[in-house]
């Protein structure tokens with residue numbers, strides 16, 4: 001592998017081919033089905049699929065026998081499947097998604113979710129980094145290998161359109177395409193985060209999630225608050241009381257002891273190393289307002305809080321008028337959408353049951369309390385890296401970034417990894433991504449850090465190369 005030539009190829013291809021297409025992709029408001037129930041009628045998902053298909057198909061001319069199929073199971077989001085033949089009998093599965101999070105408020109002047117803006121190293125707009133770039137980076141990496149005549153195994157690129165809704169369509173596709181996908185010995189997922197822009201970051205775990213909507217109802221209709229307060233309990237107070245059953249409102253620690261797991265010693269060690277490498281970035285990557293301080297002083301503790309401990313966020317509320325429309329009314333009900341992140345190795349269904357039990361038992365003041373939540377999603381914990389892969393990751397980081405790789409859990413979830421981990425227990429996983437400091441996937445001002453996109457692409461090329469070149473391949 002000629003490193004300079006790889007860099008040159010990837011850099012030029014990103015500028016000339018990838019960025020113009022991602023720019024068009026950012027303009028499409030193809031929100032995931034959970035945020036656009038009429039996604040099929042609106043046709044934006046179809047626009048995004050067409051855009052990526054239209055870009056990818058001509059690239060495949062470089063690979064004899066390669067196919068691209070838009071797979072459509074009835075009533076489900078579409079899926080792009082690209083099959084690129086290679087040497088030997090082995091398969092690498094590369095994964096990304098094309099659906100997007102909703103707009104969110106708070107975009108800075110001149111920026112917006114469906115408005116691509118390039119400023120220096122950054123391309124702003126929804127979905128560029130999460131996770132539109134994935135299909136482009138995968139094909140670019142394979143083209144870069146081709147350009148240097150470097151052998152690799154067969155590669156299957158799978159781009160789904162339901163990830164931001166919890167990938168509920170994906171198991172059906174994985175079953176439907178079981179024969180076609182085969183048995184991958186390496187999975188590369190390009191939908192994760194990075195601690196900084198200076199090295200290759202591998203995700204060692206993902207948290208699970210238990211989410212649901214909690215409603216406390218005290219009246220059949222709103223009444224004058226001056227008339228009723230002191231007789232009718234406030235639904236907000238009762239809601240607050242219920243939430244305090246699962247979360248300590250002082251420290252933010254989760255009170256339900258069965259939502260904790262024993263953190264593996266290796267992961268504690270890696271969290272310390274990650275905290276050391278990151279320094280203040282552990283904290284500075286978030287746009288803290290004013291004098292707001294983080295939840296702990298110790299940075300390694302913050303890393304573990306974010307990756308291995310349960311934590312609650314209230315992500316939506318209902319039952320309230322906007323302040324400018326609020327009269328003196330004791331409101332009939334309060335609703336809060338609760339999103340509880342779970343340790344990677346905890347079973348989500350059991351966590352959900354425990355949460356429900358705590359919230360619904362013995363309603364305060366006998367109020368009507370309902371918790372509406374489904375099964376939740378379990379997290380994922382990476383299997384031990386094979387020695388060849390650990391060496392390849394180190395080399396790839398050194399060559400692409402000029403620094404050693406780093407390992408850290410992620411606080412978010414990628415449901416597909418849990419599914420794959422169960423289906424292919426012997427498979428090796430590389431989960432990485434471009435969501436670094438302030439890149440703000442899901443929030444306002446999301447951006448794609450272009451140099452990192454290029455370097456991650458180089459790293460993928462190197463890992464796919466090393467996968468084929470590894471000792472003992474085909475022994476299985």
Ligand SMILES: [Zn+2]
Nearest residue numbers: 130131163191
């Ligand atoms: Zn994503």
